[in-house]
Amino acid sequence: MKKRQMKWLAVLSIFLILFLAACGTDESGSGSGDDSGKSKDPKFLSILTGGTQGTYYPLGGTFAELVSEETGIKTTAEVSQASAANMTALQEEEGDIAFVQTDIAYYGTEGTEMFEGNKLDTVVALGALYPETVQLVTLADSGINSFEDLKGKKVSVGAPGSGTYANAEQLLEIHGLSIEDDIQAQNLDFGESTDGLSTGQIQAAFITAGYPTSAVEALNATNKVNIIPVSEDKAKELIEKYPYYAVDAVPKGTYGLADEVPAVSVLAMLAVKKDLSEDLVYKITKGIYGNTDKISHAKGEFIKAETALDGIGIDVHPGAQKYFDEVNK
Known part of the structure; x- marks a missing residue:
């Protein structure tokens, strides 16, 4: 008789353990400590x-x-x-x-x-x-009216390895110029570039950004800005070699421009x-x-x-x- 009672107590104990384990699983929602069911989204x-x-x-x-x-x-x-x-x-x-x-x-x-x-x-x-327009920015009285006029000038081309740097390098290449040999390259960000134009420390700056770009707008508030155009044939040549570019234009009135300026852009x-x-x-x-x-x-x-x-x-x-x-x- 005692043996039979012990047997039933053992069976009941097992059921009790299983029941408690199941309750613990339901409350945690994750089984035996496995977090696989929980969201991995960051906080x-x-x-x-x-x-x-x-x-x-x-x-x-x-x-x-x-x-x-x-x-x-x-x-x-x-x-x-x-x-x-x-x-x-x-x-x-x-x-x-x-x-x-x-x-x-x-x-x-x-x-x-x-x-x-x-x-x-x-x-x-x-x-x-x-579209992010590649804007070659100068001041109206700089005497720079084309890419060819950049030769020998101090030009901001962005930080090495930046998107702006790559754009500057490729546009200069299409115009027969190089960053290393034909300009005095300056590695400035947009704010430093427009400050440099304002103080005369540089003569031009490549700025790849959606227009109107706040740094260029701020510059135009104190100095008349000029955007150097990319001619149709040069744009075509650029796109043939680097197909991720597209034909673009900076609209008349942007930065006080009297006319639309042809340009190129990436996305x-x-x-x-x-x-x-x-x-x-x-x-x-x-x-x-x-x-x-x-x-x-x-x-x-x-x-x-x-x-x-x-x-x-x-x-x-x-x-x-x-x-x-x-x-x-």
């Missing part, structure tokens, strides 16, 4: 932009607000060294979303140009934004870390491209879900692709 998101006087930074502030509202995750816009540095930062887990030029994104994922031997394999596209885009979840990137994409009416910057009119995959030369995150597939049916 904070950072958007890497550029300098405070470019176009990326003010737009980034607006995007941060839109993403925060859509995802419920606190998102901030961070000042950075722009395209090339942003691609490297994403690869090194130092940011989550970043503004980059389409040409620089391509170089990074292919491991060419400034990324030679350092192919970036954890960065993908979220979507295209707007600004957003890149993201590849390992962000599909659901989160879907929400990020929806937050930005689904609320373009809330973007007050002049470039907001170019940001559209319908054209968000145009000109993208790298893989697109599945979450972004899902959103664009839905809205562009």
